[in-house]
Structures are given as structure tokens and as C-alpha cells.
Amino acid sequence: MKFRTAILAVGLALAFWAGPASATVTFKFAFQGDLKSLDPYSLNETFTHGVLGNVYEGLTKRGKDLKIIPGLAESWEVIEPTRWRFHLRKGVKFHDGQDFTADDVVFSADRARGPSSDVKTRLPADAKVVKVDDYTVDFILSGPNPILNAEWDTWYIMSKKWCEEHNSLTAQPQAGQQMNFAALHANGTGPFIITEHQAGVRTLFKRNPKWWGKLESNFDEVIFTTISNDATRVAALLSGDVDWADPIPLQDIPRVNASGTAKVLQGPELRTIFLGFDQYRPELRYSNIKGKNPFKDARVREAFYLAIDEKAIADKVMRGAAVPSALMISPLLFDLSKDFVRPAYDPEKAKKLLADAGYPSGFEVTMDCPNDRYVNDEAICQAVVAMLARVNVKIDLLAQPKAKYFSKVLVSGGYDTSFYLLGWTPGSFDSWNILANMYRCRDEKGVGGNNNLGNYCDPKVEELTNQVLVEGDKAKRDQLIKQAYEIGQVRDWAYVPLHQQALAWGVSNKVKVVQRPDNQILFYWFRKE
């Protein structure tokens, strides 16, 4: 690594002294976070997976419209509900020159479910992966699973031989000194090859001339740099030092658009921002109401819902860069979303509901809020506080950095919250993920609906969730999902979904990009003049 860096640096220096090189097309992009690990199984994070999607490939991928399309598997069929057969693409080579075969798929399936992997949910733990021949693999399941390959666009296939040779048989362990070769090097099948990686600083990609597909991008070279400071990131975009920067802070969007060198590309994101309630503790931990829990009463939850003017939040706090949502899932991911309408802002009704529930003069509760996680998260919370004050609910706002916030409200902190703001993207692009994580009952240890922080619990929703998991017919399945939302959201007001925040990519006028709502940066579709 050091040696390679040295060669590269000297090379760059020579290239510099020799004058400008020939017309290589270089795409430079900057993101606020780091590319933390090159091991595609060690961190389940959108940005990491997105960038690695240019280097690694899954059996199936997702197209520009998020539809599942063939990747390393040319085709597949469901032979019987519990047996899926995948026909692998022939003639594909890893970047190190080895052939891609069924062995790599079987190996990757084990590695992804193995110790220290953070992508264990990509395929069922008890599924058997069987090599039929070199280019055919069967997945044998314990029960039907219609969304088996829903998340496979980010279950990247790794080379068995390469991992063996470099002692990277398991994902990079989270703890311990033992360093994994795969965390700092990459060997995929994708259209770009990582030639240099300095964790937290920059990563260099070169086009893979031997890629099996037809590359839309004209980039010869791609340079990624982390720029964590917002103002610097915007300046880098405006000065032309980078061609793409994400995210652009909302207040800088007009300035970027007026610059003449770059524009902000906004689009809906899949993440839903919402409010949740502790509705299982007999007494709220952080409230002046003692001996009972007001949030157990659906009328109180409804009152909170109606007291919050989401339109004002979207227009003023989010400066229009948010789409109010009636459900906990983006309308892009659920066809029947159109059947749900967000109830209108109605503070008078909210007051009445509170009075009916026995709180005519309101009550006090503490709200947990992150202040460096989502777009304008703390400002949203402050708006919520002001709006609830109008119906006499006094909120004590506790806004903290994400490291503190998550360690308090998640399972690791014992779900230590009474009222909170959180954001959620269903990793599988599907409602089952929402139901399983947010609407399913859980125990104290988080078994069940692990991220159902307030422990909303209803046996019928539980039953529907289990049916959704195994129902293979799409129309029927959508109806089941709809029923679950009708109970959990419409009848029980389990959450207050606020909005889907908008993506804000800063894009140089020289570059054409494809923006997908899942915010993955797949530059193999980008072009530069």
C-alpha cells in the first residue's frame, strides 16, 4: 500500500513536471462522510454501499428507476416457492483476473452471513446456497420469500480465491487489531477498479477496460475526497475543484443555482422522517404525568399528529425540500400509498382530543432529537416544540449529536426515550422492512421490532406482518400491507410521519448524472463533457 502510494505519488509528480497529460476524463466528487471500509460486508451504510456499487456487483442490481435488473446473474427463476435458481453470467472476471463462478456466490453467501458481517439481513440465515454447476446456483429457503433478492443490489459478490489468498475469509472484525486486507483493498467485477485508497482522505478509481457490460460513463479516472465542512464543500463545487458534492445545505441551494458553474439536483429521498412515542411503559420516563402513560391513549397520539403543521415544516424549515408523508414509507416504494392521505393540520381538534383524554391543560414531556444526523433535524424539532406549545403541550427538547442520541434511544440505551424524532429508510425498498422494524412488538432486548422504539404492539398487525413476509402474489401482498398500515397508522396513530427529505446533490454543469431516490452515487451512469 505504502509502496503503491509512493509510486503513484512519484508518477503524479512526473506527470506534473511533464506538463498536462492527454485528455483523460477525470471525475472528482466529494461527500460529507468518509468511505470507511472497502470491505462490502463490514458496514451497512448507504454511502459506502453506493460507492462500492461502482466496483463490486451483486447477482441482481437495480436500474435507474430502482427496478430489479440482472447483474452477475443473467436470469433467475423460482422453481418452487422455496427454491430459487440463478443462472450466472459467463465470462465475467474479477479485477485481479480470476473468473467469476458459482463458488464465489456460495462463498459470498457464507461470508455475508458469517461473523462480524453487518449485512447479515441480505439473505435469510437458514437459506442453503447450493452450487448446481459452475454457472448455476440454487437458494433453498425454509419458507417462501417473495422479496429474497430485494436487497441483493448491495450484497456484493466477492472472489473466493482472492479472499483466501489475502486472509480475508470473514468480514473485517469490528473489534481487535487484526486488519483485514479487504478493508483497504477491493477486488470486484464492476466497471471501476480502486487503485488507491487512503481511508478518510481520498480514493482513486480507474475505469475497468475489461468490464462485461457496456459502460455509459466516459470517465477514465474518478477521485473521491471527503469534505466534511459544509461551506468548504460548496466552495469546492463552485470553484470547480470537484464536479459533484453532496449534500448541499438548504440555505446554499439558491447560491449554487445562481453561480452559473453548478446546479443543485433535488429529488425525493426514500428516508422518512417521523416522530415516535413511548407507548409501552406504564409511566413515561420524562414527563410530569405520574402513574400513567398518556401516549398509551391513541387520542393523545392523534392530538400530537393534528397539532403539527407539517406543511409549515416542509415549506419553512425544509425550504420546500421535503415531501409531506402520510405513511412511514416513501410513496415511491408502495403502490397503494395513494390510498392514504395525510390528515390536515387541526389544532382545535387536537386540543379537544387532549381534553377528552383527560389532559385539558396539556402536559410536559421531553423530546429526544439528533442534531447532526438528518437535514435540519434540530430545527424540525424546534418547530414541533413550538407547534405543540399551541395545544398546551410543553416539550422539553433534548437535541444531541448522533453519537449521544442513538446511544440513548436505541436498544443499546434501553430505549430510553418518551418522545423522539428519527429517520428510516427501508433497506429492502419494501414495506415488510417497515412493518418488521417499526410496527412489530418487541421485548426489552429488542427481539422482534428492533427499531420500534416506543413498542407499538398490535396482534393483528403482527399477524399481517408475518403474512406479508411469505405472500408471493404482489396484489394480495400489497393489500395485506395496506391493511397493516390502516390499523397501525390510520386507526392507532402509532407514529407521526413527517416527510421524506429531498436529496440535494451539487452537480457541475459539465457533468450529467443519474440521481436515484436511494441516494446511491453510481457514477457508471455519469458523463462529463
Added chain:
Amino acid sequence: MLAFIIRRMVQALLVMIVVALIAFTLFRFVGDPVNQMVGIETSAQERELLRQQLGLNDPVVVQFIHFIWSAVHFDFGASYQFKQPVIDLIADRFPATMELSVVSALFSLVFGIPMGVYAALHRNSWLSRFFLTVSLVGISLPTFLTGILLIFLFAVSLHWLPSFGRGDVVALGFWTTGLLTKSGLKALVLPGITLGLFQLALIMRLVRSEMIEVLRTDYIKFARARGLPDRIVYFGHALKNTLVPVMTIAGLQLGSIIAFAIITETVFQWPGMGLLFLKAVQNADIPIMSAYLLLVAFIFVTINLIVDLLYAAVDPRIRIDLRQA
């Protein structure tokens, strides 16, 4: 003399242990590192296992002793974020910070001393007033603001200099340098000025007031009476005597330049240790934080020691004091 050095070294060791202890106490308030290491869908059992493996469930005292014991062996563990040995990460970032710090220290000395001398000699000229105003701005403007203003002026509007990063670097063994390429040198200008501006103001004001003080003394009057030319009086006699405190301050300031490079590095996305540290704080990456704090404490203590020794070497009066002590 030897007793003095040994005494200082024992003090230095104590300082470092105290820094480590305070740092360790503070880490209890930065949040749970495990949340930053895994995705949100990771189950409670796996999180708990990870806590066990990282030793986060041990009592703080045990963790502290374990840390000190490893640190003595130059083992600072692996970064939670990057899964790399901390020592490698810091070694990787160290040259960037040092180059930036040295360049800005030189910048502040090269400009600060002549400006101070000028302001002392021509107290009422408009240029002196201008220097003093600039130094006031340098002292009162926060670093990040200076940095952003410079970026917008020289990178966004004028396109003269890069807005971020270190440019191309050349590796000389373990040391990477940006001093040998044009883009590397260009990249140094803005962060160098940003980081050095405060020091420049400080040194200029110090030189000015010291110089004014010295010019009032009898031996300057005597030198003039001897009919020595102004140049010798000012630079041979006055400036030389001014430089003793300046040297101390400049030396001590080098330590704070290295430590306060954090903000400049963040503004310019300069890939140095400060940036690494700030990211570590945000992500509750305890191994990096503790190693960095220890290293900075070490640098401070070392510079202090060197300055003390130099001081004695330069000023004979102090040497006599030391011998008597």
C-alpha cells in the same frame, strides 16, 4: 543542568498521565461508539457482543490501565471507524499537520518580526497603524471565518488557489510532502495563512512592545551616544534583546499551532491529524482520540522542554539562576 532536565522530564511524564486520565474521563460523555460502527438494523445481541470484544463493559479503571499499558508499548489499538491501527493512521496524517504548522509558523515569523520592528520604529506612520489594525483583525477573527473568507476570495472568485486538500504529494519514505509539487505548494498557501494569522498578530505585537521597551533602555542611549549607525543600534542591539521572549513565545506557539490546526484542517479538509481527531470525536472513535491527545501532550511537553533549554542557552542570566538552584 542535568538535574533540571530530569526534573522536567518527570514533570512531563506526569502531565501526560494526567492528560490521559482527563481524556479518558471525558470519553465517557462522547456517546456509544458501537452505534457508530454498525448499521441501525444490527441486533441488540450483536451490539452487546461487540461491546464485550471492545472491552467497553470493563470498569473505567481497567480500561485506563489497559490503555496505558498498551500505550507504553506504542500500541494504541485500532480505529473503530477505519479498522486500521491508530498508529498507522496517525503516522499517515502526521506529515500533513507538521508541514502546515511549520509553514504557518515560518509565515508568522517572517512577516511578524519585520512588521513589529517597523511598527516600533515608526510608531505614528500610517503603515504602522495599518499593521496594528490588521493584527487586531488577525487576533479577533475566528479561524474558520478567516479560512472561509480566503476560500471564497481566492478559490471561488479568483480561481487562483485550490479550495481544499493538500494537492499532489510526493512520498519520501514514510514522509509525504506537498512541498515538491506546484499543486502541493499552492494548496499550502491559504491554510498556512489562516493558521498563521493569529500567530503573526501575536508576534508582531510582541516584537513591537518589546522593541519599544528596549529602545528606552540605557544601553541603547549609550550606543547612540557612541555614534553607532541606526542599523546597528536597531538590529544589532535592540532586536537581539527583543528576540529572547519572542523565541519563547514562538516556540510555545508552535505547540498550539499543531494543536489548533484542528479548525484550519477542518475548514480546508486538510488531511492531517486534527481533522482525524475531529472526525473521531464525532464518531466516538476512542482509540484515535486518546492517541491524538497523548501525542499532542507529548509535543507540547517536548517543545516546552526544548524552549526552556534554549532559553537558558541564550540568556546567560538564566543559566546562572539554574546553577544556583
